Amino acid sequence: MANKVTDQKSVLVDLTKCVGCGSCTVACKLWNNQSFQNPQSEEFENAHGEDVKLDSNTWTTVQHMRVQKDGQEVWRFVKRQCMHCLEPACSSVCFAHAFHQTEQGAVQYDPELCVGCRYCMIACPFDIPKYEWEKVMPSVMKCQFCSSKLADGEAPACASVCPTNALMFGNRDEMLAKAHEIIDNDSRYLNHVYGEKEVGGTSWLYISDVDFGELGFPTDLPEKSIPKNIHGFTRFTLPIFAVGALTWTGVSLYAKRRHAVAHEGHAAEHKSEE
Amino acid sequence: MEKRKELENKGMSRRRFLSVMAGAGVVGAAATMTGCSPVSDPSGTGWLPNQYRNASAIPSQVKGRVPLDPDNVSLVRNDEKCILCGQCIEACEKVQSVFGYYELPVHDDFICVHCGQCSLWCPTGAIKERSVVEEVWNAIQDPETKVIVQTSPATRVGIGEEFDMGAGAWAEGQMVTALRKLGFDVVVDTNFSADLTIMEEGSELVERVTKGGVLPQMTSCCPGWVKFVEYYYPELIPNLSSARSPMMMHGSTLKTYNADKLGIPYKKIVNVAIMPCLAKKFEISRHQFHGLEGGAGQYHEDPDVKDMDYVLSVRELADMIRKYLPGEDFANFEEGQYDQIGSTAGLIFGNSGGVMEAAVRSAYYLITGSNPPELLYNLEPVRGLEGIKRASVNIPGVGDVKVVVASGLANARQMCEEIKSGKADFHFLEVMACPGGCIAGGGQPRTAVPPQDWVRQARTDTMYNHDKIGNVNGTSVGGGNAGQNAVKTGNLRLSHANPQITDIYDNFLEKPLSHLAHELCHTTYEDRSGSLTRKEV
Numbered sequence: 001m002a003n004k005v006t007d008q009k010s011v012l013v014d015l016t017k018c019v020g021c022g023s024c025t026v027a028c029k030l031w032n033n034q035s036f037q038n039p040q041s042e043e044f045e046n047a048h049g050e051d052v053k054l055d056s057n058t059w060t061t062v063q064h065m066r067v068q069k070d071g072q073e074v075w076r077f078v079k080r081q082c083m084h085c086l087e088p089a090c091s092s093v094c095f096a097h098a099f100h101q102t103e104q105g106a107v108q109y110d111p112e113l114c115v116g117c118r119y120c121m122i123a124c125p126f127d128i129p130k131y132e133w134e135k136v137m138p139s140v141m142k143c144q145f146c147s148s149k150l151a152d153g154e155a156p157a158c159a160s161v162c163p164t165n166a167l168m169f170g171n172r173d174e175m176l177a178k179a180h181e182i183i184d185n186d187s188r189y190l191n192h193v194y195g196e197k198e199v200g201g202t203s204w205l206y207i208s209d210v211d212f213g214e215l216g217f218p219t220d221l222p223e224k225s226i227p228k229n230i231h232g233f234t235r236f237t238l239p240i241f242a243v244g245a246l247t248w249t250g251v252s253l254y255a256k257r258r259h260a261v262a263h264e265g266h267a268a269e270h271k272s273e274e
Numbered sequence: 275m276e277k278r279k280e281l282e283n284k285g286m287s288r289r290r291f292l293s294v295m296a297g298a299g300v301v302g303a304a305a306t307m308t309g310c311s312p313v314s315d316p317s318g319t320g321w322l323p324n325q326y327r328n329a330s331a332i333p334s335q336v337k338g339r340v341p342l343d344p345d346n347v348s349l350v351r352n353d354e355k356c357i358l359c360g361q362c363i364e365a366c367e368k369v370q371s372v373f374g375y376y377e378l379p380v381h382d383d384f385i386c387v388h389c390g391q392c393s394l395w396c397p398t399g400a401i402k403e404r405s406v407v408e409e410v411w412n413a414i415q416d417p418e419t420k421v422i423v424q425t426s427p428a429t430r431v432g433i434g435e436e437f438d439m440g441a442g443a444w445a446e447g448q449m450v451t452a453l454r455k456l457g458f459d460v461v462v463d464t465n466f467s468a469d470l471t472i473m474e475e476g477s478e479l480v481e482r483v484t485k486g487g488v489l490p491q492m493t494s495c496c497p498g499w500v501k502f503v504e505y506y507y508p509e510l511i512p513n514l515s516s517a518r519s520p521m522m523m524h525g526s527t528l529k530t531y532n533a534d535k536l537g538i539p540y541k542k543i544v545n546v547a548i549m550p551c552l553a554k555k556f557e558i559s560r561h562q563f564h565g566l567e568g569g570a571g572q573y574h575e576d577p578d579v580k581d582m583d584y585v586l587s588v589r590e591l592a593d594m595i596r597k598y599l600p601g602e603d604f605a606n607f608e609e610g611q612y613d614q615i616g617s618t619a620g621l622i623f624g625n626s627g628g629v630m631e632a633a634v635r636s637a638y639y640l641i642t643g644s645n646p647p648e649l650l651y652n653l654e655p656v657r658g659l660e661g662i663k664r665a666s667v668n669i670p671g672v673g674d675v676k677v678v679v680a681s682g683l684a685n686a687r688q689m690c691e692e693i694k695s696g697k698a699d700f701h702f703l704e705v706m707a708c709p710g711g712c713i714a715g716g717g718q719p720r721t722a723v724p725p726q727d728w729v730r731q732a733r734t735d736t737m738y739n740h741d742k743i744g745n746v747n748g749t750s751v752g753g754g755n756a757g758q759n760a761v762k763t764g765n766l767r768l769s770h771a772n773p774q775i776t777d778i779y780d781n782f783l784e785k786p787l788s789h790l791a792h793e794l795c796h797t798t799y800e801d802r803s804g805s806l807t808r809k810e811v
Contacts, residue, residue: 016379023338026356033320036354046353049344066382075382109316148317157318160326161358163338164378209379 008086008105008203009150010172011159012179013079015208015215016188017166020064020077022048024158024167028060028081031146031157039134054080056132056141060158067214076208078215079167081158082107082128082143083195084203087225090120090129098140105172105203106145114139125199125221145203172203179207200225323359336360340373340392343384347559348404348552348716349393355400361723362392362401369709371684375506376806383805385505387683389498389707390552390587390716397723403552403587403716407594410584413544414457420536421544423458424524425449427465427616428550428624428712429588431733435719436592437604442713442732444740446747447609452595453548454610455602460536463748464547465616467524468623468632469769470778471495474795475517476636476769477786479702483672484641488512490678490693490703493629495519497557498707498716500799502683506808507690508801513703516796518569520623521547521554525581526569526794531782540574546584548591550624550715553707558582562797569794587717612748615774617766618741625734626681626711627656627663630704634667634677636770641671651767657738659710659730661685664700676700682709691811710734741767 025047029036034057038045046052048062060081066073088107091099098113099120109120109129120140121129132138146156154160155169168175179193188209195202198221206212213219222229325336340362342351366373372387393401414421434443453461479491494500494515503510518526525545533540547554558580561567565577586594595604619635622628631653638646655665656679663679678700680686686705692698708715713733714725721729744765766772783791 019341019378019380020384021339021341022353023358026339026353026358027322027326029320029353030358031318031320031322033318044354046344073382075380106317111316144317146318154327157322157326160322161338163360163363 004103005086005101005105006103008172009145010105010170010175010203010205011156012168012170012175013204013206014166014168014182015076015078015206015210017164018062018077018079019164019166020048020062020075021163022046022062023161023163024079025058025060025062027157027161028143029058031149032059032144034058039132048077054128054130054142056130056134056139059141059143063216065215067210069210074210076210076215079158080216081204082145083126083198084143084145085199085225086201086203087199087227089123089125089199089226092227092230093119093123095119102145102147102151104145104147104150106147106150107203108144108147109140109142111139116140123226125218125226172205175205179205183207197223199223200228323357325360326358336364339363340366340386341384342392342401343386346384346386346388346404348388348390348555349386349401350404351401353400355398357398357400359397361395361397365391365395365724369682369684370502370707371687372502375687375809375811377809381805381807383802385806387498387501387505387707388553388556388716389683391708391725393552393716394714394718394720394725395723399720403590404555405590405593406555406584406586407590407597410546410586411594411598413546413584419542419544420459420538421457421546422460422462422528422532423453423546423548424462424464424467424521424528425453425548426521426550426554426624426712427468427621427628427737428715428718428733429548429591431624431713431736432550432588432718433592434605435729436589437595439605440732441721441729442734442736444736445605447611448604448607449548449591450610450612450747451607452591452599452604455599455607456594458546460613461610462524462528462532462614463612463616463620464520464524465618465620465623465746466614466772466774467520467527467616468495468620468629469617469772469775470523470527470795471517471520471623471629472619472632472636472769473775473779473786474523474791475515476633476640478515478517479633480637480640481787483675483701490698490700491515493702493704494797495623495629496553496706496712497551498553499683499686499705501553501556501802502686502707503690504799504802505806506687506803507694508803510690510693511799511801513693514799516792516798518795518797519554519557520620521549521585522557522563522569522581522797523795525558525563526573527778527782529570529579529581530573530794531778540570540579541576544583545581546586547582548588549585550588550712550718551585551708552587552716554585554717555587558585572793589717589719592719609747615746615748615766615772617746617769617772618744619767619769620772622737622741624712625657625737626659626706626709627653627679627704628711628737629706630656630665630677630679630702632769633702633704634675635768637675638667638669639768639770641669645768645771656704657734659727659734661709662688675702677702677704679704681706681711683707687811713737 036044039057047058050064052061063078065076084107096113096115098110129140129142159167159169183189194206194212337360430446431442433449434445482491492513529540563581565571568581570581571579619632635646635650656663661682662685666674666676680689710730714730744767746766
């Protein structure tokens, strides 16, 4: 099941280029055969607009944000979807191995293996996986980075339809270089490629001229990946269990022996009484 | 041996088959209920248009779709029907030069001139007009209101197509009858206010030419074009005629002069317009036409009055007829008569070049005092579907008047650049945002995709054929039938010869460009260039 990531792909999102047309959200629905119904309210909902949220039917959204820039209100449109971490927390916490990375770096979720524990939802630093609350036997749902398209050398559905090239697709090192090139040649951009270092790096990269925090991105993330971060204490799991097991084995053996000795002594006493 | 096996198979098969199937059914049902059934491939099982299915190294030519404000007053889009074919963006960028002509990032606006061409190019009907059929129907049902409806010139060659009468079929009379059947109280004709526009805009042109005003003068009947200028060429706002569009002149005069004549309190009038246009829905929302800023509101000093209340596209009128006159045979409706008359100079406003031709006919009269020569009744160089048409007309007293007609905003952009660069040597520029003019407006019935020239041509031809006859169809709204009978029998191909035009000036507006005419028939524009950063072209 587990592949080595040998051909890490990436989408570079230039937030200054997005015009909010929502093409990417429609492409996602088309390619993944998803309805426009909100799974809970069952009402028709666009996946782009001011109050949009990811749900089990909606793997990507474009949120219309009104933010302050140089003392003026400006509009920015923020595409949200799974960031496809290079070292995914969801995958590291999943004991059912329902998550795996494809060769292109897509963090793919396999509903057939999922037991529905929702650890991944707690582990994800970007709050991406969504539960199918409406179903009797729910799965967790999230963007799959169109893994089969990627394997065929195609761009993911969303990136292929973008009319302004706000979504650029390619190898991650090329996209990183491009991001820095754009930032270096245009002083309007912030000198920050979001996703380059956050939680150990992500496949999706963002550049912007407005503070990422104001656009709803978590900005307090460590540079170390979450699996590595928690490795500091999770690596003691095995020794603790081993020591525990040995201790209890010892205790058990000792108790058994004591019992046996006591029993023998008891028997001898009994015998002498006779 | 073989025979026995065969028999065994035969004996066993029916029973076993049924029990195996029943067992499989139970297992399957149980599996489904517990969620153990196979799940579809999580990496996508759907569909995308072929242009997106190539290797990412080969970018597709046509991709995505236009950004559209969810609160756009003219247009709505149903994402469920959108297939990302890219046609809307093609129309918006290549035909109209709106999308892609501003720098990114955006400021605080979804740049849209509301022309509605995207809705004509959309093959699935995902993009369509924001319908006000319900609102209009409620107004008709309300016993407290009087609903006055006006019909734009180009509607009469469009509506028939919705009822299988063929491309460009003349359905003026049927449309009037349908409107009366639907319960509209008064049915007037925008051809009349087109005549009024000619008087105002023509007089303005004569004044600019003879007294040295800003030239070239640009027409202002098309709200898509007006918003385009406000966005991209605010420096050319002084070139725009200050005259309102015919629809808006009609709105203000109906709630003032005609309200009095009809004996209806202006507050009770609901003004509805049937238009081949979706930008008209935006136009009526402009603050310049509301309350104390508006014509009727200013006249009555009433902040609650709007000059126009609702605009229905031709497609919406067809929807309304199908919904509220079910089973009726539109094509065979008796031909009704308007409560007003407009000349056929007003009629040809619906064609690209028509405003120019009508204006030239009357400008000739306004300058020389006599009617134009035969040649000007058939101004061929400004007719037809070509994007940019140039002509020169000799008018005694002023010499050669050079005119240019552009339709489709990409063509209009060329002319704007020409004016900006100082190379323009012409006096008058007519622009219609939609290629071919209002006959191919964003509110007209859909043709094949992309919109077909043969349909445009058929509609255009029908309009000119009726201008040739010059016959008009109407009585007079609320009396004042000066010269009424003469008109009914003769022909009326000149705006200034419309007796109802004479009437409104004699009894109300005094003369073109008078103070009252300015209040009711002219407007102001606003610089919208702050909403975007123009891309240098």
